[in-house]
Structure formats: structure tokens, C-alpha cells
Amino acid sequence: xxxxxxxLARLVSPDGVIVFDGAMGTMLYSRGVFINQxxxxxxxxxxxxxxxxxxxxxxxxxxxxxxxxxxANRLKLAPFGLDHDVGAINLAAARVAREAALDxxxxxxxxxxxxxxxxxxxxxxFDEARAVFAEQITALRDGGVDCLILETFADLxxxxxxxxxxxxxxPHLPLIVQMTVDIDRVTVFGASPEELAxxxxxxxxxxxxLNCSVGPQIILExxxxxxxxxxxxxxxxxxxxMPREVGGRKMYMASPEYMASYARHLLHAGVKVxxxxxxxxxxxxxxxxxxxxxxxxxxxxxxxxxADGAADAHAEVTVAxxxxxxxxxxxxxxxxxxGAKIATGAFVTSVExxxxxxxDASRMLDDVRILAAxxxxxxNVPDGPRAQSxxxxxxxxxxxxxxxxxxxxxxxxxxxxxxxxxLSDLLGAAAMGLHNLLVITGDPPxxxxxxxxxxxxxxxxxxxxxLVRNLNRGLDPGGHPIGAPTRYxxxxxxxxxxxxPALERxxxxxxxxxxxxxxxxxxxxxxxxxxxxxxxxADTRIPxxxxxxxxxxxxxxxxxxxxxxxxxxxxxxxxxxxxxNQRSAEHAVAEGISIxxxxxxxxxxxxxxxxxxxxxxxxxxxLEVLRS
Numbered sequence: 001x002x003x004x005x006x007x008l009a010r011l012v013s014p015d016g017v018i019v020f021d022g023a024m025g026t027m028l029y030s031r032g033v034f035i036n037q038x039x040x041x042x043x044x045x046x047x048x049x050x051x052x053x054x055x056x057x058x059x060x061x062x063x064x065x066x067x068x069x070x071x072a073n074r075l076k077l078a079p080f081g082l083d084h085d086v087g088a089i090n091l092a093a094a095r096v097a098r099e100a101a102l103d104x105x106x107x108x109x110x111x112x113x114x115x116x117x118x119x120x121x122x123x124x125x126f127d128e129a130r131a132v133f134a135e136q137i138t139a140l141r142d143g144g145v146d147c148l149i150l151e152t153f154a155d156l157x158x159x160x161x162x163x164x165x166x167x168x169x170x171p172h173l174p175l176i177v178q179m180t181v182d183i184d185r186v187t188v189f190g191a192s193p194e195e196l197a198x199x200x201x202x203x204x205x206x207x208x209x210l211n212c213s214v215g216p217q218i219i220l221e222x223x224x225x226x227x228x229x230x231x232x233x234x235x236x237x238x239x240x241x242m243p244r245e246v247g248g249r250k251m252y253m254a255s256p257e258y259m260a261s262y263a264r265h266l267l268h269a270g271v272k273v274x275x276x277x278x279x280x281x282x283x284x285x286x287x288x289x290x291x292x293x294x295x296x297x298x299x300x301x302x303x304x305x306x307a308d309g310a311a312d313a314h315a316e317v318t319v320a321x322x323x324x325x326x327x328x329x330x331x332x333x334x335x336x337x338x339g340a341k342i343a344t345g346a347f348v349t350s351v352e353x354x355x356x357x358x359x360d361a362s363r364m365l366d367d368v369r370i371l372a373a374x375x376x377x378x379x380n381v382p383d384g385p386r387a388q389s390x391x392x393x394x395x396x397x398x399x400x401x402x403x404x405x406x407x408x409x410x411x412x413x414x415x416x417x418x419x420x421x422x423l424s425d426l427l428g429a430a431a432m433g434l435h436n437l438l439v440i441t442g443d444p445p446x447x448x449x450x451x452x453x454x455x456x457x458x459x460x461x462x463x464x465x466x467l468v469r470n471l472n473r474g475l476d477p478g479g480h481p482i483g484a485p486t487r488y489x490x491x492x493x494x495x496x497x498x499x500x501p502a503l504e505r506x507x508x509x510x511x512x513x514x515x516x517x518x519x520x521x522x523x524x525x526x527x528x529x530x531x532x533x534x535x536x537x538a539d540t541r542i543p544x545x546x547x548x549x550x551x552x553x554x555x556x557x558x559x560x561x562x563x564x565x566x567x568x569x570x571x572x573x574x575x576x577x578x579x580x581n582q583r584s585a586e587h588a589v590a591e592g593i594s595i596x597x598x599x600x601x602x603x604x605x606x607x608x609x610x611x612x613x614x615x616x617x618x619x620x621x622x623l624e625v626l627r628s
Contacts, residue, residue: 004103007063008146011106012174012206014233017267017296020108020275021057021065022285023240028053038080040072043092050093054100060282061289062275065105066149067093070112073136075124087139094143108149108176109140111162118158120514121419121463121477126161133165140170147174151237152212152277154180154187156199156478163203176235176273177205180213183242185222188420189478193225201230209235212277215242215254216262220269227270236271238262240279256284260291267292324480326473330487332517336435338378338407339489341609342518342543348609350409350545351622352380355391364396365403367619372406374623378436379406380520380611383413394429401433409491409520409611410434415442418458419467419477426471430486438491438520439464462510465492469515492516494544496533497526497568505537512540520611522566523549525573525595527602534606545609548600550621551592554581589621596625 010016028039031049043050050068057065072090074083082089090109097107114132116124137148148166153159159177166175179187179196186192191199193210200208208230210219219238227234241254263274274292276284333343341348351371356364368379379400383393397408410429417425426437441461459467467477474485492511498504508519524530524546534544549567551557557577561569573595580591600610614622 002103004106004146007106008174011064011147011273015272017272017274017292019061019063019285019289019292020235020237020273021054021060021062022276022280022282023278024050024053024066024068024070026279026281027056038071038077038082040069040077040089040093041080041082041085043068043096044085044089047092047096051096051100054097056282057285058100058105060286062282062285063105064108064147064275065097065101066108066110067097067140067143067145068110069093069136069140070110070151071115073111073114073132075114075116075132076112086135090136090139091143094140094145098144106146107144108147109137109143109145109173111136111140111148111150111166113153113155113158113162117419117459117463118155118161120466121459123460123462126157129158130161130165130168133162134169137162137166138169141173145173147176149176149178151176151178152180153178155189156187156191156196159200160203163205167204174206176207176209177203178209178211178235178237181210181218181222183214183218185218185225187478190476190480191478193222194229197226197230197232201232205232207233207235207273209237209271209273211235211237211275212239215239216259216266220262220265223266223271224269233273234269234271235273235275236266237275237277239277240281240284254279254284256281256287259284260287263288263291264295267295324475326470326475326479326481327485329472329485332489335487335489336407338409338436339517341377342489345543345608347604348377348545349375349626350378350380350609350611351376351619351626352382352611352613353619354382354614354617355393355396357390359391361391361396361399364617365400367614367617368400368404368406370619371623372404374626376623376626377407377609378409380409380438381411383411383440383442384416394425394434397434398429398432407436408434409436409438411438411440412464413440413442414457414460414464422459422464422467423477426468426486426488427482430471430488435487436489436491437468438493439468440493461492462507462514465490465511465514465516472515489518490516491518491520491545493522494519495522495566496524496530497522498566501533501536505533508537509540512542516542518543518545518608520545521547522568523547523560523613524599524603525549525567525569527599529568530603531606543608544606545611546599546603546607547613548596548610548625549613550596550615550625551577551588552615552618552621553585553588553592554578556592556615593621593624600625 010018025039054065069090074086077083101107116122118124118129150162177200181187210222216238219236223236333340381393381397393411397410400408439461468488468490471486474482476482494508495504554577557569557574560567580587612622612625
């Protein structure tokens with residue numbers, strides 16, 4: 001039996017202890033590779049550099065080295081223009097690792113998450129994700145890896161697609177699957193270590209465990225909880241502690257000796273596959289090998305008898321429980337006055353008010369009081385329209401409701417917040433009594449006065465609609481109960497005049513499927529276009545609130561037509577405003593009001609409400625339109 005055969009037998013044996021390597025990125029960075037480069041491509045562009053790192057780990061005692069391919073899938077390679085080089089990069093990663101390992105170590109094909117949101121919180125379908133994983137895994141298989149390691153996954157739905165892909169294209173390779181948890185010992189989707197263990201058991205992984213994100217102490221505590229509910233072989237590859245900011249650089253402070261002490265604790269907790277993640281170096285691996293050697297004197301053989309019995313027990317896996325079904329949502333008619341009107345088919349009226357630029361909201365509140373006295377059903381509050389910096393829509397909405405008493409329809413954009421931030425906002429706003437939402441993707445920062453601001457776009461409007469629907473069922477993004485459900489009347493945006501009508505219809509259908517209960521359109525200046533769109537989406541129709549915008553000048557009309565995404569102003573309307581503008585500014589305003597009234601009159605039979613904009617904060621103009 002060769003050394004490689006012995007290692008492979010020890011890897012698949014239920015009781016065989018084996019040591020993996022540490023971080024690749026840390027080592028490459030220390031050798032002067034800037035973080036703005038594609039590290040995965042280095043296996044092609046600088047193979048000697050990557051091979052040298054592998055060889056250092058082998059010399060330190062690592063018995064399995066991972067390929068430099070963690071992000072080598074087409075979605076993560078695309079920003080570097082390398083999405084067509086998936087096969088070449090993964091083949092090179094496997095070849096370079098194989099050359100360094102020789103017969104001294106095994107090679108594990110490393111596969112990380114895709115870096116995108118999957119359905120229902122993103123546009124990537126499960127089938128698409130599985131195909132992307134299969135493409136990468138096929139190349140690693142063809143490159144001659146001895147096993148596969150899926151690591152640093154936080155989403156059980158995503159890792160399931162990776163497992164299915166691995167089993168389809170490389171069923172003969174041992175499969176290690178590692179999730180990542182935060183300092184609260186749960187994934188970002190709220191899954192506990194026990195839930196992870198049961199789910200990975202059900203997927204049929206050969207070895208399951210945790211890596212990355214946190215240091216050895218938290219990994220140990222989470223592993224102990226996993227060990228209590230599974231008999232599958234366990235792995236653990238913690239970071240070298242939590243990173244700290246030192247001189248502008250992220251530094252991992254856990255010493256090799258500290259990692260070695262926790263390697264022993266992990267072994268006592270039932271871990272059989274031990275390695276390191278971010279911040280770990282060959283020095284850490286060497287210390288861990290020496291640290292566990294007294295507990296496993298013959299690392300080349302199984303340390304304990306009874307492997308056959310353990311293998312039999314391994315077959316008795318615990319099937320992962322079905323996702324929590326949630327609770328029955330509060331009926332739409334009981335969530336808010338706005339929701340009641342939508343639910344009963346009554347015609348709703350609303351006026352859009354842009355939040356103030358500063359902290360003084362007194363003028364806005366005075367305007368809202370005028371709208372409330374006029375009998376308007378709700379005030380629409382946009383969230384940083386055209387990427388402008390204004391008072392937050394959620395806080396503005398709560399201010400209006402608490403000080404004036406009129407309901408708001410709060411626009412909530414995906415642009416500025418990650419998934420966790422959105423969840424926090426939505427739970428807090430629900431607790432404060434906010435009940436009407438219009439979820440939108442949001443305009444990119446380059447449209448506004450701060451073009452260098454960073455956009456998040458962690459999920460889009462479709463994903464956010466799914467998130468709010470689940471909250472209304474009492475579930476967090478991971479499908480875990482949150483107690484009492486939220487009571488949001490859930491709206492979405494729609495553009496009947498989109499440049500790509502087929503794409504807009506598809507996205508609208510996805511939003512309806514995700515749980516949208518009403519939709520607000522972009523400003524309508526062509527009723528025939530709206531009528532045509534509504535006819536085309538008849539099979540996915542939900543209550544529609546038409547956007548109405550009273551123009552105030554030719555410049556205003558030209559601005560909307562040329563500089564505001566999603567707004568189409570026909571030449572006929574521009575011509576009418578041009579003629580009125582030639583007469584006087586007053587005539588232009590009057591013509592704009594007349595056009596808005598016409599739009600309202602023409603669309604009213606086909607919609608369930610209108611949202612009238614107050615141009616430049618002039619609520620009197622919006623009320624003139626509604627008095628038609």
C-alpha cells in the first residue's frame with residue numbers, strides 16, 4: 001500500500017484522523033499578491049508561487065492539501081473577465097497541487113459558494129447553481145483530485161446544489177462539506193449547528209463540519225453541538241482567531257500554540273479531520289500536528305479499534321426535518337387601512353412626498369397634514385430616489401404616522417443594505433407599527449451626487465419580497481420561527497413602459513409568485529401602454545396602483561423623459577408641454593395638471609388606485625389632480 005492509498009483509507013475510515021493544510025490566501029498575500037487580483041487565476045499565471053505554498057504545508061505535516069480554487073466558478077471569475085476559463089483554472093489548480101503533493105499527501109478539490117443569492121432571495125435558480133458547481137467540479141475531477149471539499153457555505157439550499165452536482169459528476173470521490181457560523185454559533189440564515197448536522201446528514205456527505213468566519217473556540221462549541229446529533233465523521237478548520245485591524249491591515253492574532261491546544265480539544269470533541277482556514281500558516285499546521293500526535297501516535301493508521309462497528313452506525317443518519325411551515329399570515333384586510341381597501345377592491349389614493357434633505361421635517365409634516373385633511377388614503381415615502389441623500393424613508397414614514405396619523409406606504413430599497421440589515425430594519429419597523437411596504441431594488445449610486453458610494457444589492461426586489469412574505473408567516477430568511485408574524489401589506493414596483501417588456505413581465509410574475517399583494521407603476525403618460533401591459537399580465541394580475549405625475553414645466557417633462565430611469569414621456573406629451581411653455585410658466589403648470597387628470601381618468605377603470613407625485617413638494621398640485 002502506497003502512502004497515498006494509506007491516507008485515502010484513513011480519510012474515508014470513520015475513525016481515521018487526518019490533518020489538512022491552512023489558508024492559501026493568507027500565504028499568497030504575504031508574498032505580495034494584492035487583494036484586487038484573482039487569486040484563483042494564479043494557478044495558471046504563477047504556478048510556481050502556488051506550488052511553493054502547497055509544498056510548505058506538506059513539509060509542515062499536512063496530509064491533505066486543498067487546490068487553489070475556492071472561488072474558481074464562473075460567477076466569481078466573471079468580474080475578472082475569466083468566466084470562460086473555469087476549466088483551465090481548475091485543471092491547473094489540481095495539477096499544481098498534485099505536483100506538490102506527489103505521494104506524500106492527498107489533494108482535495110476546493111469549492112466555495114457562488115457569491116450570489118439563490119432563489120427565493122435572488123435571481124439564480126437551483127438548476128443554474130447546480131450547473132455552475134458541476135462545471136467546476138468536473139474540471140477538478142479531471143485534474144485528478146483525491147476528494148472534494150465544499151467549504152465556507154452559509155446557505156443550506158446552496159450547499160445542497162453543490163452536493164448534488166458533486167454526486168452527479170464525481171460520485172466516486174469522498175465528499176467533505178463544511179458550513180460557516182458566526183459568533184452566535186448560527187449561520188447568517190439562522191441555522192443552528194444541530195440543524196446543519198441533520199441537513200448535511202440527509203444530503204449524504206461523507207464528512208461534515210465547520211470552517212472559517214470564527215476562531216477555534218466558537219468552532220469547538222458549535223462542533224460539540226453537531227456531535228450530539230450525528231454519527232457522520234466531523235471536520236473542523238477554524239480561522240486563526242478573529243481578525244484585528246493593525247496598521248490598516250487585517251491581522252489574525254491566534255498563535256500556532258493556541259491553535260494546537262484547540263486542535264486537541266477538537267479531537268476530544270469527536271473531530272477527525274482537522275485543519276485551518278483564514279490566517280493559518282504552515283507554522284500553525286506544524287503546531288497542530290505536533291499537538292495532536294500524543295493523542296494519535298500512529299497518524300498513518302486508525303487510532304482506535306471498532307471501525308467496522310462505527311461504519312455500521314454511520315448508516316443510521318438522522319433525516320433533516322422539513323422547514324418550519326410558519327404561521328398563517330394576518331389577513332391583508334386586517335393589517336392596515338390601506339391593506340383593507342386593497343383587499344376589498346376599493347379605490348385607493350396616495351400622494352408621494354420626498355423626505356427632507358436635513359433633519360427638519362416640519363414643512364413636510366405641514367404638507368402631510370394638508371393631505372390628511374383632504375382625505376388622501378396614504379402618503380408614499382420614496383427611499384433615496386435617484387440615489388439622493390435624504391432622510392431615511394422608514395424613519396420618515398414612522399414620523400408621519402406618529403405625528404400626523406395618516407398611513408404611509410414606505411418604499412424600501414435593496415441598494416443600501418445587506419440581508420441582515422434589511423431583516424433588522426423590517427423587524428424593528430414592524431414593532432414600531434409600520435405596516436405598508438413597497439419594496440424596490442433601488443437606483444444605483446452613480447445616478448446621484450455621490451457616484452463613488454458603494455451599492456450593496458445583496459438581494460433584489462424579488463428576493464426582498466420573498467423575505468417580507470416569510471416574515472409575514474413568522475419566519476426568518478432561514479425558515480426559522482421568529483414568534484409573532486409581521487403584518488406588512490406588501491407592494492412592489494412595476495414599469496409598463498420598460499425598455500425590455502418581456503423581462504419586466506417575467507420579473508413581475510416572479511414578484512407576484514414571491515408574495516406581492518399590490519403593485520405601483522412608474523408614472524403613466526401613455527394609458528394605452530398601461531392597458532396593453534395589464535392585458536399581457538392578466539394571468540398574474542394583482543391590484544395595480546397607477547403612478548400619476550403632474551408636470552410643471554417643459555424642463556420637468558424633458559428631465560423625466562431623458563434622465564429618470566423607467567419613465568417614458570411620449571412625444572405627444574412633450575409637444576403639449578412645449579406649446580404651453582411658450583405661452584407662460586402658469587400655462588405650463590396648468591397643462592401639466594390637465595395631462596395628469598386625463599391620465600387618471602383614462603386609467604381609472606383598469607386600476608385600483610393612484611399614486612400622485614407632488615412635484616418639488618407642491619402638494620397643492622397633487623390635490624388638484626385628485627379633485628378631477
